[in-house]
Amino acid sequence: MKGGALPAALATDIMCSGWDQNAVLASTSPAGAVLEEVAGQFLLEALRLPSDASYAFVTGCQMAHATALAAARHAVLARKGWDVEAKGLQGAPVIRVLANAHHHSSVTRALRLLGLGSECIIPLDAGRTGMVAPDVLRAALAQEPHAPTIVVLNAGDLNIGACDDFAALCPIAHAVGAWVHVDGAFGLWANASPRMASLVKGVELADSWATDGHKWLNTPYDCGMAITRDAAAHSAAMRMTAEYLTSGGPVRDPMDFTPEWSRRARALPALAALMELGRDGLAAMIKRCCDHAAAIFDGISDLPGATGIARPTMNQGLIRFDAADGTNISDAVIAAINAGGEAFVSGGLWDGERVMRISVCGWNTNADDVARTVVAAGEALSRLR
Numbered sequence: 001m002k003g004g005a006l007p008a009a010l011a012t013d014i015m016c017s018g019w020d021q022n023a024v025l026a027s028t029s030p031a032g033a034v035l036e037e038v039a040g041q042f043l044l045e046a047l048r049l050p051s052d053a054s055y056a057f058v059t060g061c062q063m064a065h066a067t068a069l070a071a072a073r074h075a076v077l078a079r080k081g082w083d084v085e086a087k088g089l090q091g092a093p094v095i096r097v098l099a100n101a102h103h104h105s106s107v108t109r110a111l112r113l114l115g116l117g118s119e120c121i122i123p124l125d126a127g128r129t130g131m132v133a134p135d136v137l138r139a140a141l142a143q144e145p146h147a148p149t150i151v152v153l154n155a156g157d158l159n160i161g162a163c164d165d166f167a168a169l170c171p172i173a174h175a176v177g178a179w180v181h182v183d184g185a186f187g188l189w190a191n192a193s194p195r196m197a198s199l200v201k202g203v204e205l206a207d208s209w210a211t212d213g214h215k216w217l218n219t220p221y222d223c224g225m226a227i228t229r230d231a232a233a234h235s236a237a238m239r240m241t242a243e244y245l246t247s248g249g250p251v252r253d254p255m256d257f258t259p260e261w262s263r264r265a266r267a268l269p270a271l272a273a274l275m276e277l278g279r280d281g282l283a284a285m286i287k288r289c290c291d292h293a294a295a296i297f298d299g300i301s302d303l304p305g306a307t308g309i310a311r312p313t314m315n316q317g318l319i320r321f322d323a324a325d326g327t328n329i330s331d332a333v334i335a336a337i338n339a340g341g342e343a344f345v346s347g348g349l350w351d352g353e354r355v356m357r358i359s360v361c362g363w364n365t366n367a368d369d370v371a372r373t374v375v376a377a378g379e380a381l382s383r384l385r
């Protein structure tokens with residue numbers, strides 16, 4: 001399977017290897033550090049997040065979770081008078097994490113890496129809509145109103161692209177001093193399109209956001225972004241000093257915001273992608289992918305043996321396939337489509353049933369690809385039924 005990075009992002013990524021900068025400090029790579037600040041500002045503007053938020057370019061959304069949740073951990077414990085960077089978690093007040101039950105498993109692993117453990121998660125029922133209802137959050141918060149609390153919400157869950165009602169939920173969480181973190185691996189990019197932004201209404205009210213460059217922004221692997229409203233908490237969680245380092249100056253040191261020490265100038269391909277697309281090009285690409293996902297869903301759902309389970313509201317949808325005798329053959333159809341090489345689809349479990357996931361985020365996916373995907377699904381189905 002070949003990926004589909006934007007040409008300028010790919011060229012910049014190759015240039016970064018040749019240039020071989022260590023974008024750890026402004027002193028080791030002045031240009032890398034300055035360009036990272038430009039990339040960060042472009043990113044905040046593109047995603048329509050607070051312009052004074054802090055950002056870190058990391059390897060992917062999972063490490064963006066680890067970075068942003070470390071900032072969250074710092075902030076909720078600092079409010080209890082606990083310095084987690086110095087004392088760690090031994091003896092600390094117990095943090096609870098209330099997470100949309102449809103959270104991605106990368107959130108769980110990030111919490112494991114932070115020493116919070118997977119069992120700190122209290123799932124918030126999100127039913128079939130994938131959205132946490134305000135009363136569900138209110139009731140969960142009321143269980144222990146004074147505990148240090150992090151709330152994890154979704155901007156685009158991996159099955160149906162569901163987005164939480166941030167405008168309703170963020171104020172509820174903030175009223176009791178909880179920190180709201182958003183998993184927006186791909187879904188946060190809906191905010192870059194005026195025509196899709198209503199899906200993530202109020203997302204800018206959260207305290208931190210994690211997203212990917214290597215999904216919907218179409219940078220090469222690997223590129224993720226952690227964004228935090230509270231820049232002081234972000235750098236308190238990540239900052240490191242050592243006698244041999246030269247730091248301090250007009251340009252920020254990237255490593256004060258990232259879990260890595262030495263690192264490639266990884267913000268540059270993201271900057272190149274944003275510049276290549278421009279604001280309108282980015283918005284158009286987001287909308288186009290959503291339209292293609294809906295067209296693939298509609299075309300395949302019409303086939304005999306196919307049942308549309310979730311029509312894309314964003315760029316993700318679900319379809320189930322049944323044999324004439326009613327047996328669920330979704331996994332066999334998925335395998336046949338992937339073996340044919342016309343498209344790559346993955347499976348999932350929805351409501352206890354195996355289903356096929358549709359996901360479109362390629363800048364170069366076109367109407368012909370959509371038609372070929374529908375034909376490939378039709379051929380697989382007629383052979384397998």
Ligand SMILES: *Cc1c(COP(=O)(O)O)cnc(C)c1O
Nearest residue numbers: 060061062063104106158185212
């Ligand atoms: C892909 C994905 C992640 C993990 O992102 P990586 O870049 O692979 O670390 C997290 N959340 C969601 C919703 C995703 O789709």
